[in-house]
Amino acid sequence: MKGYEKLDEYIDKNLNQSLDELKTYVAQPSISAQNLGLKECAQMVKEMLEKRGFKAEINATDGAPVVFGEIKGKSDRTLLIYNHYDVQPPEPLDLWESPPFEPQIRDGKMYGRGVSDDKGHLTSRLHAIDAILAEEGELPCNIKFIIEGEEETASVHLHDYIAENLDKLKADACVWEFGSVDHRERPQQYLGLRGICYVELSVTALGTDVHSGIGGSIFPNAAWRLVWALSTLKGSDERIRIPGFYDDVIPPTERDREFMEKLPDVEEEYKTRYGVKEFIKGLTGGTDLKMEEVFTPTCTICGLTSGYQGPGSKTVQPAFASAKVDFRLVPGQKPQDILKKLRAHLDAEGFRDVEITFLGGEPAARTDPDHPFVKMVVESAEDVYDIPMDVVPMIGGSGPSYPFVHDLGLPVVTMGLGHPDTRAHAPNENIRIDLYVQHAKHMARVIKEFAK
């Protein structure tokens, strides 16, 4: 790609100014889980946008406010950029080598809570915008920012906010909050996220725990009721038995398989990293393993609790038992529909006594890997990173991309400054300065190429 010399030069020369802005931004705690510093941080973000000439506003939601900003450019094409200003709690504090809210640069890295997830992404993107504004006087297209404050607490109000602001958020494409390189320094393009439906199943069988010598033969046992109910959800063949569970599944295409085939094999990595002796369903690696990992829906028990859990024996019959169950959904499936089918199934199987508490959900969302916007982002990346971007049509995790893809109808791409040791959500969260610069350069290209 040609014509990026001046922008790249600006980005390199003015790096310290951008890092200083990031330091100030990170020094403002904004912990959504603890409702700490959110208003102050939203105000700071608004001012950061206004400094560049954005028209910015703070929009209230039923939770933390959303910062919205908009700037006009030459063409009438509009790029929507999604970020979040909230961060994870910094605990455990004693494991940090420097204080989490006093960002520090050591050995080519900046350390601090939120530098990677997601504050560095915002300032790096603003640095790219600064470069274009400085060198060219105006932006080549319109840019809108949507910067929420509840990403670390499941973005519970984001879908409603988007649904209520479809006109305001209208755009032609969307850049997601994060992105990263893998251990081979290869940037990753994640184009799909599975959905999720997370529930707690609980049973209260008695008014109190009872000595098992009394109750064992004649009283209902909460733990048994739970185990029997769970065992109707999925058999050891791994097939989920809730009637209609698979009805709306949109299967992957041959094209998806082509993309998955190109990705590195994960068999050995998973065996080593997670201590897997054998994969389930007879899987033995290769493309089948990679396909199964992301394109099938799941029913995972995330936790079980009942009765006595200490050392040795206690002869007690538990009054209460509960399980955390996480359904990962694939395109086509909807959390509310799965919830209804789960209730109907438990009732039909004789488990009206099993209560369901819905703990959150969102449908899957995908962007077509052959979309021209995706192609452009991938090609721009190679110009910066000198190595082709991996195109990953789907990953196993979940996130709030559904309203961007479906309510707003946008192709959504991931790009960013993460790296395998970035320690998001953990002590000593950090970014590599070299990747910070590369992300800004990639962003400058994406904005300019998108406008063409």
Add this chain to the structure above:
Amino acid sequence: MKGYEKLDEYIDKNLNQSLDELKTYVAQPSISAQNLGLKECAQMVKEMLEKRGFKAEINATDGAPVVFGEIKGKSDRTLLIYNHYDVQPPEPLDLWESPPFEPQIRDGKMYGRGVSDDKGHLTSRLHAIDAILAEEGELPCNIKFIIEGEEETASVHLHDYIAENLDKLKADACVWEFGSVDHRERPQQYLGLRGICYVELSVTALGTDVHSGIGGSIFPNAAWRLVWALSTLKGSDERIRIPGFYDDVIPPTERDREFMEKLPDVEEEYKTRYGVKEFIKGLTGGTDLKMEEVFTPTCTICGLTSGYQGPGSKTVQPAFASAKVDFRLVPGQKPQDILKKLRAHLDAEGFRDVEITFLGGEPAARTDPDHPFVKMVVESAEDVYDIPMDVVPMIGGSGPSYPFVHDLGLPVVTMGLGHPDTRAHAPNENIRIDLYVQHAKHMARVIKEFAK
């Protein structure tokens, strides 16, 4: 019954002396769970026996020592009395109204750790022996005491001790460590205890917990493996599915049913006390409920633990899961046999990955309710309590009576000073002084009638 006026008078007149001995005995902590004061207490018990002319010794075991004492009497009949000198830990201390190891008499009760379970039983029995020795110069029969120090930690070395000392412990009948009156002031004669086989089932499926977005579709899940394994043990019809589990069950007799019919109905009491809405197996009270409670073997989940158990959601696939499972056994079943059948069953069902840890067990044991010794004890009780004793052929709980019944071949009776608010194992453990006196009088009759 005639001829007990002088003994009763002695027991009444010398009560304070016996209560003082109990106070000294209770003031010596002897907590087996914490290995605290056991040797000192065993020495004290030996001296208490020697004071009455017993030949006493302290026998080492692989755990706490056993105190054995023997005294000759007129006839060659021998009565074996089983007690224990260890007590439960006193915690939580702040709930005691007077210090647990500083026994105090208030409102006709003595308070202190172990007064009821089981120290008061011993001194009350010795008080009866003192009365006979004082009034008659010698005992009418031989008496042997076996007083162990690990009853509160499952009597783990008692069975071996008995098996190794069959000659020493040879006797014609046995008095059990405890007994009580119920809420109607009616003394209870418990003649059978179910056996038990307590296991922990555990699964380690991975080297570490994994994000459920990665592992859900392709890695084994420890919680699922456990749920599936458990669900093969017992179905919602409550039938235990381990092949051969019921093979050796000796069913109750018509005579057992006659005894059970006479006992008070438990339906309303259980519904109120334990918040039972509905009994299992379609039971609705009456004799069927009482029979089912004690004469059927069980498979009870006492505890479940795996993965995330806190509030809200955590998307994790657990590496580890475990369950505590308590099998209550009826006469004929043996814990080691059940353990073997459980292992074979899990293997056959494809659950070689489920580990079994044996946490303790003993077989059931019963004494024939029509045994002449039982009849004599029951009749003697009515002479003291002025109300017929309930004869309970079997209770739901378990205890170490198997070696007494089967290795030593003895009829075993329960008699004692417990009452519904005696708070054994709890703060403010207490005995009622009136029941202490009645137990001593009952004991004096049992010793004399037994010798005839």
